[in-house]
Amino acid sequence: MGNIAFAQKDKIIEDFMPSEVNQQGREYPQVNSEGRVRAQIAAPDAKYVQLDIGAVKYDMVKDENGVWTGESAPQDEGFHYYQLHIDGAFVPDPGTRYFYGAGRWGSGIEIPASDSYMYALKDVPRGMVSEVPYFSDITQSWRRCFVYTPPCYNNNSNKRYPVLYLQHGSFEDETGWSAQGKANLILDNLIADNKAVPMIIVMDNGYAFKPQEEQVVSNPTRPAMVFEEVVMQEIIPMIDTRFRTLTDRENRAIAGLSMGANQTMRIAMGNLGHFAYYGGFSGTANYPSSAPINVETFLDGAFKDGNSVNEQLKVLWLGVGTKEAEVFQKSIGAFRDMLDKQGISHVFYVSEGTAHEWHTWRRSLYEYAQLLFK
Amino acid sequence: MGNIAFAQKDKIIEDFMPSEVNQQGREYPQVNSEGRVRAQIAAPDAKYVQLDIGAVKYDMVKDENGVWTGESAPQDEGFHYYQLHIDGAFVPDPGTRYFYGAGRWGSGIEIPASDSYMYALKDVPRGMVSEVPYFSDITQSWRRCFVYTPPCYNNNSNKRYPVLYLQHGSFEDETGWSAQGKANLILDNLIADNKAVPMIIVMDNGYAFKPQEEQVVSNPTRPAMVFEEVVMQEIIPMIDTRFRTLTDRENRAIAGLSMGANQTMRIAMGNLGHFAYYGGFSGTANYPSSAPINVETFLDGAFKDGNSVNEQLKVLWLGVGTKEAEVFQKSIGAFRDMLDKQGISHVFYVSEGTAHEWHTWRRSLYEYAQLLFK
Numbered sequence: 001m002g003n004i005a006f007a008q009k010d011k012i013i014e015d016f017m018p019s020e021v022n023q024q025g026r027e028y029p030q031v032n033s034e035g036r037v038r039a040q041i042a043a044p045d046a047k048y049v050q051l052d053i054g055a056v057k058y059d060m061v062k063d064e065n066g067v068w069t070g071e072s073a074p075q076d077e078g079f080h081y082y083q084l085h086i087d088g089a090f091v092p093d094p095g096t097r098y099f100y101g102a103g104r105w106g107s108g109i110e111i112p113a114s115d116s117y118m119y120a121l122k123d124v125p126r127g128m129v130s131e132v133p134y135f136s137d138i139t140q141s142w143r144r145c146f147v148y149t150p151p152c153y154n155n156n157s158n159k160r161y162p163v164l165y166l167q168h169g170s171f172e173d174e175t176g177w178s179a180q181g182k183a184n185l186i187l188d189n190l191i192a193d194n195k196a197v198p199m200i201i202v203m204d205n206g207y208a209f210k211p212q213e214e215q216v217v218s219n220p221t222r223p224a225m226v227f228e229e230v231v232m233q234e235i236i237p238m239i240d241t242r243f244r245t246l247t248d249r250e251n252r253a254i255a256g257l258s259m260g261a262n263q264t265m266r267i268a269m270g271n272l273g274h275f276a277y278y279g280g281f282s283g284t285a286n287y288p289s290s291a292p293i294n295v296e297t298f299l300d301g302a303f304k305d306g307n308s309v310n311e312q313l314k315v316l317w318l319g320v321g322t323k324e325a326e327v328f329q330k331s332i333g334a335f336r337d338m339l340d341k342q343g344i345s346h347v348f349y350v351s352e353g354t355a356h357e358w359h360t361w362r363r364s365l366y367e368y369a370q371l372l373f374k
Numbered sequence: 375m376g377n378i379a380f381a382q383k384d385k386i387i388e389d390f391m392p393s394e395v396n397q398q399g400r401e402y403p404q405v406n407s408e409g410r411v412r413a414q415i416a417a418p419d420a421k422y423v424q425l426d427i428g429a430v431k432y433d434m435v436k437d438e439n440g441v442w443t444g445e446s447a448p449q450d451e452g453f454h455y456y457q458l459h460i461d462g463a464f465v466p467d468p469g470t471r472y473f474y475g476a477g478r479w480g481s482g483i484e485i486p487a488s489d490s491y492m493y494a495l496k497d498v499p500r501g502m503v504s505e506v507p508y509f510s511d512i513t514q515s516w517r518r519c520f521v522y523t524p525p526c527y528n529n530n531s532n533k534r535y536p537v538l539y540l541q542h543g544s545f546e547d548e549t550g551w552s553a554q555g556k557a558n559l560i561l562d563n564l565i566a567d568n569k570a571v572p573m574i575i576v577m578d579n580g581y582a583f584k585p586q587e588e589q590v591v592s593n594p595t596r597p598a599m600v601f602e603e604v605v606m607q608e609i610i611p612m613i614d615t616r617f618r619t620l621t622d623r624e625n626r627a628i629a630g631l632s633m634g635a636n637q638t639m640r641i642a643m644g645n646l647g648h649f650a651y652y653g654g655f656s657g658t659a660n661y662p663s664s665a666p667i668n669v670e671t672f673l674d675g676a677f678k679d680g681n682s683v684n685e686q687l688k689v690l691w692l693g694v695g696t697k698e699a700e701v702f703q704k705s706i707g708a709f710r711d712m713l714d715k716q717g718i719s720h721v722f723y724v725s726e727g728t729a730h731e732w733h734t735w736r737r738s739l740y741e742y743a744q745l746l747f748k
Contacts, residue, residue: 042463
């Protein structure tokens with residue numbers, strides 16, 4: 001149970017403000033200028049209450065009214081999942097809105113970032129995000145994606161738009177990119193600044209299994225490979241039917257984060273006739289290996305002919321945060337070594353001071369989207 | 375803390391199944407054929423854990439592994455908000471998805487209903503629900519609505535559609551009708567059966583305050599009257615710009631539940647040049663009064679000329695559940711007495727066995743939507 005909060009108490013800067021993803025009118029949790037999180041909950045009969053964030057549990061302290069309060073160490077800027085721990089029960093903090101990640105719907109907190117201009121709510125035209133249900137014959141189930149359409153989409157009933165397919169990571173789902181990822185706000189702002197061309201973004205669920213093969217979502221290193229079939233045979237045709245899309249390869253991009261980077265690289269490289277842009281945010285298809293890549297066998301030799309890859313992929317984009325675990329740095333490093341050896345040009349972006357978390361991926365989208373369809 | 379669960383233990387039918395609104399893969403909470411809810415949570419160090427549903431707290435019992443389990447009395451069919459109570463802390467159940475109601479994001483449970491065909495996931499074409507942000511000059515804030523577009527909306531880029539404006543109740547928000555209200559599924563099924571004409575549905579947030587006047591959302595009987603201005607001056611023009619709508623009064627309907635019934639009645643009757651259909655689900659603008667209505671003064675005399683109301687309102691629809699509190703029965707009764715006295719025809723629907731809850735309003739929408747735009 002530790003007592004980190006006690007030890008640091010005298011050093012905490014008292015400029016806490018309610019988190020911007022709190023439920024309406026809730027004063028807690030709060031965040032201070034150091035990036036510390038202060039949580040508070042009434043639990044008059046509890047023996048102990050802890051704030052569980054960033055894989056550390058911080059003891060909270062009870063006052064005379066039975067209200068527990070406690071602070072975390074400073075957190076990286078950006079979005080984090082967290083929870084409360086009350087007498088052995090792990091529960092969401094009733095003060096926050098809820099987000100899907102870490103395999104659950106649970107609490108989130110936003111540490112104000114120096115580059116929050118990326119997704120700031122500005123006085124600019126705003127697109128919309130639509131929940132689009134579809135029946136998948138492959139999985140024999142109703143599935144859904146969220147589709148961002150740019151601000152001008154509804155102004156002009158004839159214009160067609162390029163499409164970015166954008167995937168979440170393991171233990172996350174199709175809600176992540178438009179909720180904690182802020183993909184819609186990032187694009188609204190980029191489009192308003194003429195830094196990105198208006199595009200449609202399709203965000204689907206990377207977990208797709210054949211009937212009777214549905215599995216516990218528990219193994220991030222094992223891609224759910226039927227997702228590739230669902231994307232190519234079902235999602236893309238459905239999107240091209242329901243939305244005013246440009247359907248040639250030069251107007252179709254794909255990207256993903258972590259597990260989604262792995263999945264979308266397999267999809268892109270297996271279907272270069274359909275995609276001209278690839279983005280891997282904190283992930284590559286050789287993950288978790290840091291061994292030199294054998295181009296003869298890797299993804300069925302998809303990178304063997306470097307000139308052909310250069311010709312077909314207008315942008316091959318990779319990014320990683322400086323605080324990400326070694327396994328990401330090293331597997332992406334091994335992948336880049338292979339690209340260099342093959343003479344395959346690519347963009348490599350480093351997100352300063354961020355870990356394997358959403359702020360790295362917001363920045364990645366912000367950078368990647370500016371290079372698309374130009 | 376009571377011990378209702380103990381007393382009834384031997385009578386409980388052991389056919390519990392996971393609730394359909396559980397988080398993916400979660401076994402608890404469960405519901406049995408009596409409509410009892412069984413909750414379960416690990417809390418090895420807790421002194422007590424209770425299931426808090428329908429304004430009753432049911433004690434849960436700890437097993438040797440520190441896992442608490444407990445059952446409620448039978449609940450009405452349909453959707454209910456609930457929470458857990460752990461040593462004095464009121465928290466969401468981490469087993470469920472979360473819904474906005476009772477002034478918070480929290481747990482929900484679905485008691486399978488005899489008429490769940492209304493919103494069953496069938497093999498029919500499905501519309502989509504879009505999150506539409508807009509800046510309100512009146513409130514000086516970004517607001518959003520959710521907009522349902524029918525299945526055919528994206529097939530035909532020229533056709534225009536009638537619009538239903540559909541409002542939530544007090545302590546709820548713009549997410550309610552498409553989440554726990556299942557408005558999109560109800561309409562998809564009605565349209566597939568040719569029982570309703572394809573229509574757009576706009577679901578906005580009924581809480582709207584002028585800058586500096588934002589209030590704690592705590593008084594359901596006091597309508598936030600600036601909402602009327604936002605609807606008429608901002609939402610309708612915005613929807614008519616961004617969507618392919620039919621904009622004459624005969625193609626515009628409005629309805630709401632509880633507080634929303636009150637608000638939308640004021641909006642409809644104050645703007646009959648803009649609406650030809652009104653639906654009041656478990657509410658009327660004389661709420662909470664059961665006194666005879668003075669037609670000279672009520673809503674500025676809007677019901678004074680019965681013939682004119684009959685001519686202008688193609689449907690005036692009222693509904694209430696048999697288990698709703700007397701204040702709803704009586705205020706709606708007083709309103710109907712006034713209509714009868716004025717010779718104003720209306721539809722009155724009674725939802726059997728349901729209270730002031732979402733199942734009453736799902737049924738109300740199911741009935742009301744079939745009468746619109748015909």
